[in-house]
Amino acid sequence: MEWTRYIDPLLQGCWVTIELTVYSTILGALLAFGAGMGKLSHNPLIKALSVTYIEVFRGTSLLVQLFWLYFALPLLGELIGLDLRFHPVSVGVLALGLNIGAYGAEVVRGAVQAVPRTQYEAAKALNFTRTQTLWRIALPQALPEMMPPFGNLAVQNLKDTALVSLISLGDLAFRAEQLRNLTQDSTTIYTMVLFMYFGMALVLAALMGLLERHVGRWRHRRR
Amino acid sequence: MLFGIEWDTSTSWAFAWSILPILLRGMVVTIQASLLGFFVALGLGLLLASLKGVPLKIIAWPAAFITEFLRDTPLLIQLFFLYYVLPDYGIVLPAFLTGALALGVQYSAYTAEVYRAGIQAVPRGQKEAARALNLSERLAFIHVILPQAVVRIVPAMGNYLVSIMKDVPVLSVVTVLEMLNVAKIIGDRTFNYLIPLTMVGALYLLLTLIASWGVRVLDTRLPKRGIPLK
Amino acid sequence: MNEPIIRFEKVVKRFGELTVLDELDFEVAPGEKVTIIGPSGSGKSTVLRVLMTLERINAGVVYVDGEPLWHEPHQGTLKPASEAHLRKMRQKMGMVFQHFNLFPHMTVLRNLTEAPRYVLGLSPQEARQRAEELLELVGLSDKAEAFPSQLSGGQQQRVAIARALAMRPKIMLFDEPTSALDPELVGEVLRVIRSLAEEHELTMLLVTHEMDFARRISDRICFFDQGRILEQGPPEEIFSSPKEQRTREFLHAVLHPEE
Numbered sequence: 162m163e164w165t166r167y168i169d170p171l172l173q174g175c176w177v178t179i180e181l182t183v184y185s186t187i188l189g190a191l192l193a194f195g196a197g198m199g200k201l202s203h204n205p206l207i208k209a210l211s212v213t214y215i216e217v218f219r220g221t222s223l224l225v226q227l228f229w230l231y232f233a234l235p236l237l238g239e240l241i242g243l244d245l246r247f248h249p250v251s252v253g254v255l256a257l258g259l260n261i262g263a264y265g266a267e268v269v270r271g272a273v274q275a276v277p278r279t280q281y282e283a284a285k286a287l288n289f290t291r292t293q294t295l296w297r298i299a300l301p302q303a304l305p306e307m308m309p310p311f312g313n314l315a316v317q318n319l320k321d322t323a324l325v326s327l328i329s330l331g332d333l334a335f336r337a338e339q340l341r342n343l344t345q346d347s348t349t350i351y352t353m354v355l356f357m358y359f360g361m362a363l364v365l366a367a368l369m370g371l372l373e374r375h376v377g378r379w380r381h382r383r384r
Numbered sequence: 385m386l387f388g389i390e391w392d393t394s395t396s397w398a399f400a401w402s403i404l405p406i407l408l409r410g411m412v413v414t415i416q417a418s419l420l421g422f423f424v425a426l427g428l429g430l431l432l433a434s435l436k437g438v439p440l441k442i443i444a445w446p447a448a449f450i451t452e453f454l455r456d457t458p459l460l461i462q463l464f465f466l467y468y469v470l471p472d473y474g475i476v477l478p479a480f481l482t483g484a485l486a487l488g489v490q491y492s493a494y495t496a497e498v499y500r501a502g503i504q505a506v507p508r509g510q511k512e513a514a515r516a517l518n519l520s521e522r523l524a525f526i527h528v529i530l531p532q533a534v535v536r537i538v539p540a541m542g543n544y545l546v547s548i549m550k551d552v553p554v555l556s557v558v559t560v561l562e563m564l565n566v567a568k569i570i571g572d573r574t575f576n577y578l579i580p581l582t583m584v585g586a587l588y589l590l591l592t593l594i595a596s597w598g599v600r601v602l603d604t605r606l607p608k609r610g611i612p613l614k
Numbered sequence: 615m616n617e618p619i620i621r622f623e624k625v626v627k628r629f630g631e632l633t634v635l636d637e638l639d640f641e642v643a644p645g646e647k648v649t650i651i652g653p654s655g656s657g658k659s660t661v662l663r664v665l666m667t668l669e670r671i672n673a674g675v676v677y678v679d680g681e682p683l684w685h686e687p688h689q690g691t692l693k694p695a696s697e698a699h700l701r702k703m704r705q706k707m708g709m710v711f712q713h714f715n716l717f718p719h720m721t722v723l724r725n726l727t728e729a730p731r732y733v734l735g736l737s738p739q740e741a742r743q744r745a746e747e748l749l750e751l752v753g754l755s756d757k758a759e760a761f762p763s764q765l766s767g768g769q770q771q772r773v774a775i776a777r778a779l780a781m782r783p784k785i786m787l788f789d790e791p792t793s794a795l796d797p798e799l800v801g802e803v804l805r806v807i808r809s810l811a812e813e814h815e816l817t818m819l820l821v822t823h824e825m826d827f828a829r830r831i832s833d834r835i836c837f838f839d840q841g842r843i844l845e846q847g848p849p850e851e852i853f854s855s856p857k858e859q860r861t862r863e864f865l866h867a868v869l870h871p872e873e
Contacts, residue, residue, distance in 0.1 A: 191717075222552070323458035354461055355453070
């Protein structure tokens, strides 16, 4: 059986893909909250920064962002006298996180804005400060609303990790390309790889589903 | 030199100015690939959505599985699959067509969902009312369901066209000379990646801004008076 | 009469072209229970919402507990209030909303303890004790761990009343507290409000369509029409012998809707 020989190297690639997905999804979530809340901020500087970040990273291509960070950023660093050369892993996580964070920011903003006005009024009547209202009243209610689109973004992010193989990171896509060069057995290898990505996506979607139920516990209580 | 156009490396501004026409040539390819991929996605998506709607489970389930599978696997791998596997079966396509096909295949999973959601968003009562008026299934679909579904489907499709544009650079891996690939080649040859890659970013921003604006304009032009949209 | 705890002086509130409060003058004495009645759009709820600082005013001055609400004294004149001043003033008031507005993601107990803990700075034990006493008062001690979605409308409104009381306000504002309830649930909420009305310290301002209830608990009824008080007085007077034609028409329409 030819295909069994491919399992080991491909599983090694899977592990790198999983690591990249986890790190960049966490980074993306942090950026999404920061920029999403920033876009709702009353501070014009914070608002402008958030809007610019969101528009630039949603308006350009992920691969362009990845190549820019990998090829162009070090040159920019030389120009301004800083060492901006990073390890490909950092560049990959950074590019993926920045990209998915910009999409997530719109999700966060939308969900927070969807919290009914009456909740803000109740919070005001109880004399909560603006910050307390945001963190204690609005965000916990917005969180379950964010989860389904976040789940989709996480799967999107998993798929996007394949692109980091293009800056020679040893993820699943990279291992597949290596094996193909070695064996020319494209059909078997790419079929296996497609199913591996599919399997990881199903697991990730299931995990996000669990998380969704966890943060939305209070919504499932009924009389 | 690329596409017969020389660059001028004397100053940064001169360099940027001299490579702009080359990048614009790449942008034309980007737009062509986006449009071709988009039309493939529209057709293939409609096929998948229709098959998923067939009452026969032996047809509907595989269609649903294929849609889910295409949605959950990376464009890059689908592209490699088509690029390396199709020739094994005697189908040899130019890289550009393979690329556009891959875009279409990947996005058909999304467009299928748009068709389904668009039709489903039309309230059930509308179909029942059409039946009560004794309209045939076909006439009911054309005159009652479709006009109400279209106004939901078109803007969503427009947004996927913009997404497809942003995925075109992936085609550079199979040597398609779209905008990013052109910039990368210029960078490889001049050792200056900063200017071409930054310009590609800016051009992309421009392209998606215009395209998004176009989608919004199209959306406002759609005949949707009286149709309740959420 | 004592120094009024609430005083409106020529207060104007507009929504665009529409004038909701038209140079309104209005006073409430400490401990007084006042019910505002009137046709919809007459500005009844706006009075409460202005007091709770949910709506800004366009002109005039509102005094609460001797201090201007929307203004601060500044070099002999009044300047617009800072957020710090507004927060100090809000402390004096509690509000009950038509649609309860409980926090859906918190248990009943946390709905009651959240603000006392994080706004008043009470310890968890103090906040909890206060909440338990109030739940006892509104008859919902067994629902402390329930979520709002598990309660009936009447129960939710009783929790909302307890939540407002947990902040120990001097003034309670009730904005149509039974209008969103099924008819069979109105009684339990009115009973709670009525028991509060027996507290002599608490000032109460109530907007309602429950005329019988208003008659029984109020010291004074104010009939609002077109952003002003058209007529006011003790309940017997307003309900038995209203002077104004508009008041008579309104009361007739409300008390005998079928005619």
